Amino acid sequence: MSSDGIIPSKKSKGILEDLNLDLEVGIGKWEGKAVFTKEPLYIRSIRPNAPKTPKTSQPSGSSTSPISISSTPSPSPQTLSRPRAVPHFTSPLPRTTAIPTATPSSSKTPFSSRRGTTEPPPTQTFGITQPPKPIHPFFNRTRTAPPTSQPRYTAHYSSTEASSTQPSQESQTTSASSSRAPSTLDHNRDRELDLLAEEVGKLHFDYGYGRVPASSASQNKNNTINSSGQRTGDAHDKSKSKIEETTPSDVESSTGVSFRQISSNGKLQSKSTVIPSQLPMFHYDQYSPKPQIAYTSSTDEANDLLGCLKGDVLGFDLEWPPGGKYKVTQPDGSVKTVRIGMTWSKEKGGYVFGQGRTALMQFCDERLVVLVHLGEKMDIPSKAIEILRSPKIYKLGVQVRGDGQKLLRDFPQHFTPSTSACSSSETIPYEVGIKGLLELSYLARGVDPIGTGPGSTLIGLAALSQRYLRKQLDKSNDVRKGNWVEVLDQKQKDYAANDVYASLQIYKSLRRMAQENNFEVNLDRYLSNVDGSVPIPRPATGDNGEAVMRTELEIGERIITLGEGVKPPSPAQLGALSDFVKGTRIDKIATNKGIKVATAEGYICSALQVVGADFLTDEERRRLWEEIPRDTYTWKRNRELYNVLKKEFDSEAGSESETANDV
């Protein structure tokens, strides 16, 4: 592509690839679309239209390059001038699996030496002819840019310019970062991760799911005791010992699920990998005592069985048939094809695929797996409703919220209030719903933030099983997408039981991990309740009885109602004002949100122009007056507010009233 294009030329990309970059650097081989940056960058644009007055003082970079990049940290977020986010390199590879790969030289820099970072070293591919696919991206992704005081965008230089930029020595010190603007939430999470990483780095981990350091392996082998005093080590079947006997060299020469090694001093040193296909398959009967599997399609029996479940943490899952055609064997032996979850669309002139109704509910505790087969018509047993509604019983699963929503759609009568419960208020409070749904992948992220990597997306049950149980979970399509409506065969029962029992075992592994490292886990942080509590706006009634639309705003802890037709402030403006009334200084708000102070000032004043200065208390108005300097554009653009405050707080207001108008 030409130098004007978005994609850098093969030549320039080749230069990047050929560079013998250090791990600290991050750009070694580009595989994704976005540009990743680890360090704050100076960017100096000398485009013809660039401002004549540079906003930052620059170290001398490559003078021939349209854009110069330095790894020197920015002195202040307020002084960094950047163009808007621009996509950079393109690649047919999926974005989320794009992993800047380390060059061999990267091994010179041990991961442990990288202060303030939490990402694992990039997957090493030495001697691998076929890069393995099965690694879950969340166990293998480099993290995004670390939290800095930078504004939202870091080093998103225009691709047009970058494409013609020769990689200078300085540019080599840049690393990969998403071109996506890191949100405030991202920043906060990154800060949390950094803090956690520091703490975790001090600890000695024996996760019980990765390779166990020799010293502790002998100690723990078959002797792990859970909090309830039960012996759990031997539950990890005979095949476990095979893994434990694997020599480090065996493991390191493999690829697949990556496990980071933590030395006795707690530092991350290197990683080893295990090919998932070498892992044994998960099966509930490998555990001791072997759980009983109870399959029923009788409501009474289901109630009895569910009543036998003990503890306040249960495995939970649902199965339903994807929409499609299914062959069903009739009582007389004949085979009939039926359509499930398909509806005829006149517009499309064909069937539209949907979903079948929930056909199977799985619950389990340590000793009992209950498979309640609802089939086509059976209603949810009352005991199951009781469990699902109870906030005190945690129901474990991956994308458990989706399961909850599915139940809510299929059986709304049990989890949503009747319409008679509607109040006259503008939102309808829902007292029921499905509570205590505990998202396992969020729990894993909380307990094992380094192992799961950055981000907040869901991690599949199979990936969790590989990592925390060292077992493969059968997720083959032939069973998964099968017909769950008809009476289940043994394969389906096993699949369903394994799914739900694996959730419980993963939870136990995570809990053990947290206990061993003195991490207090508040399970309520990982709940995904489904209570249908979506506010339903009801138009207010005007004096003449006609419905008028008003907007209710929550600012800080105060609620204010705007008049009809008044356009509410933008979310950013409301957020800034909300923070201000909570007592946060404006410069702090700007830093927290990664925006300029002037922008934060503008947001607050703009919001106040809408809600009115009276919204603020006397003290808040004084704070505003004192925190925003007189000679700012903020006051120029909000003169009305300026005059109000000046009159109130400026002792020389009278003599300067004309000046105020001139601002």
Add this chain to the structure above:
DNA sequence: GCCACGAGCTGTAACCGTCC
């Protein structure tokens, strides 16, 4: 096949700052 969710990319309105 569907659904839900998160991450990354992109267009654009709004904002900021300078010039006349």
Add this chain to the structure above:
DNA sequence: GGACGGTTACAGCTCGTGGC
């Protein structure tokens, strides 16, 4: 004070992941 152009924030889109 208006015009203008660069900068910033945000909404909406696409795509990939997970679930069945």
